[in-house]
Amino acid sequence: MRRVRSLRRQLGFLYLSTGANGAGKTLFTLLDVRALQLETSRPVFFSGFTAKQPLFDFGWQEFAPELWQDCPDGSILIIDECHLKLPLRGAGKPPEWIEMIPVTHRKRGMDIYFITQHPMNMDAFIRRVIASPGWHRHFKASFMGDSSNELRWTSVNDQPQKPGSGKSGEIKSRPFPKEVYAWYESASLHTAKKGIPAKVWWAVGALLAAIASVIAVVWILTAQASGAVGERSTLVKQAEQAGGVSAASSAQRAVSGTGGAGGGSSRGQSMTKAEYLDQRVPRIEGFPHTAGVYDGVTAPTDAPYPAACMSMGKACKCYTQQATLMQVPADVCRQIVAHGYFVDWRKQDPPMARVDQAALASPTPAPQSVVINMPVQAPPHAQQRPGWAESLALRNSQVRGTYER
Template sequence: MLYLRTGLPGAGKTLNAIREIDIEHQPDPDDPTKRLHKDPDNPDLPPRTIYYYGIPDMKLDRLKSKWVEFDTPEAWYNLPDGSVIVIDEAQRVFGNDGSRARPEKVTRFETHRHQGLDIHLITQHPSLLCTPVRKLVGKHINFIRPYGREKGIFRHEYEFCIDNPERRSNFKQAQEERVTLDKAYFGVYKSSTVHTHKPITPSYMKKIPLIIALMLIPIGVLVGLVVTAMQQGDEEKEAALARSHAAEASAGVLPGAGNAVQAAPRASSGPKSADEFIGDMSPRVPDLVASAPRYDDLNKPRDFPRPVCAASSDPNLISKAPERRIPMGTYNGRVMVCQCYTQQVTRMHTTFEFCMDVVNNGYFDDTRMPPTYASGNSTRGLITSPSVDPATAIERGRAATSPTPGDAFSTRVTIVPDSSRTPRTL
């Protein structure tokens, strides 16, 4: 397979290439004549020889595999079959010179698999190699070393050559791994005469202490304000207590006497006994759970019942009146039933006489606001004002309550709409 290993100068591409290749092809410690990583089809194969070019001052005694230097990279295809070939600074041999000519050193990559060769080309960027070589790459490994760190180097492995491996949009196509510079391989080769690649601190890392300080300052101010407010509250309580003691002393009352009187309610704030709890839960009125002392603070009236009454001489209703407990009586010589309801459409227990009085005369509710009527137009628009004509109001009331002649005692049912409950009938 043709491997391409790229990375900017100082990214650790050569050191990691030597380490990975050396570990992969090392011999078996128990039997140096065989490979450590054996071929499943033929486990007795001997270790492969690694031929390298362009890596200066290799200390072969520190390596685990067999490394041999060669100086004819243009004729790499003449090396023994089954070899592993490593060419550093490959752009010097397979560079993009702009010509369309395809020399044999390039075209032989098309059939290198027939010889069982694995070739590793090491360069700074894929664009430094000619296009035919890039198109034949079967595995592309790119190294990124952020801010010169020895730890946290990104190793991106692609299944084909990526022309721009530094673009973040291509990272999602890679198998990403974080690696470190293995110190065991430091000094195995001469990477440079003078090392100027030093780790730097990112600018955003330098701002972290300032950001933390800016976050802590408001918190400290808030805590200080809370503590100050609590201290002022304690001082005000002490001052009020001192004033109360002074007032008691001037009135001839021993200090603390008032507190002794108030101690009884505080004692009751503790855990209740079983009898006290049962007493709080027991309704004062049977079947009316809300009458229990437990709900005294919640049982505050918000409204009162306003009667809406209806009378009828329907024989069916009269026959069912005793069963339904509907008030029944005689009015003007006729047997009638009469029932009053609240505005919540619940029955009101009233006498027959009261119910008929409300049916005939109505019920005055002095808690309601007086109605308003349009009184005319002005430059400010339509003006509304309460009616002030009692005679008109009386006539309107008579017209609303007076029955039509001939129907004074006909069957009449008043329907009270209520959207909150299903309306009842008599």
């Protein structure tokens, strides 16, 4: 008799386990109660689920929660789906069997484990008296579906499902005990399937998309650089065939963008101040190169085409050879992704490298024409020296003729 009184002083608490279906709230409760039974040799009574033979072999017995007071002192009681027996109700006095739980369970050393999906689903009268050394724990299933995170508080947390709710309690990860599956029947055992969740697939997809984007940009930039070199070589080759070395040098300068800006003064034409300023007003605000003074250096030398197209999910995007986004209809974009796009105006680069190597290998350097695109400044008092301009023109023609020979 003295041992029973000591048992009553040590036991008699209320515990609440919550969580979504398949999170393991019943699974872990049965595991923990079985460990407590083995430690204390106390009788166990359960309600709310269908037991299999192993539980009966453990000596567990089914009971009606309304008759909990008929259980012996020191019992461990499990009430699964407790919201069915202790539902929310209006203001007023609770049923007598519910009202007696906080009054006598402590005196009789009876631990009661309540299980439901959410604490706000059960009777507020019982929810308010669950406190330390009892606890409330909430289970959240992991991504892989083979474990759960247990969040525990010393009193009931009314919103345990919210992100970050575990900061006010204790958190630990617990793998699902597979041996407990054979102890009882649970609907979640038939509906919960182990697999990679959608969040993981989305993360993997985003990573692959990022890698594909980097590869596409590198490919576009490489193609752009190759195209620019080929175009420059073609123009220089054509200029050499048409007008000699001097014309080729001018073409090289035009392609590389080192030519002078267009303007009346560069052609010997004089402009008024208003005309000079008007030539430098951009046609499109924010784009200085659209001013008339730059018309001579901004003529198009290439045409945009879909150099790379990527389709992911419902989205499909195309990029030009300069890695800029093109406005292409989604169906056209997907056709390009599926069948490709032929650029029929691009030619293969001529074998300029071989010609250059042969020229370098010859004992006599190839003739070159150097044209410096800077205005010649007349020396002081040039206007006072008759015939100065004629002498300068004669000298320049003699120098150019020497180089071209």
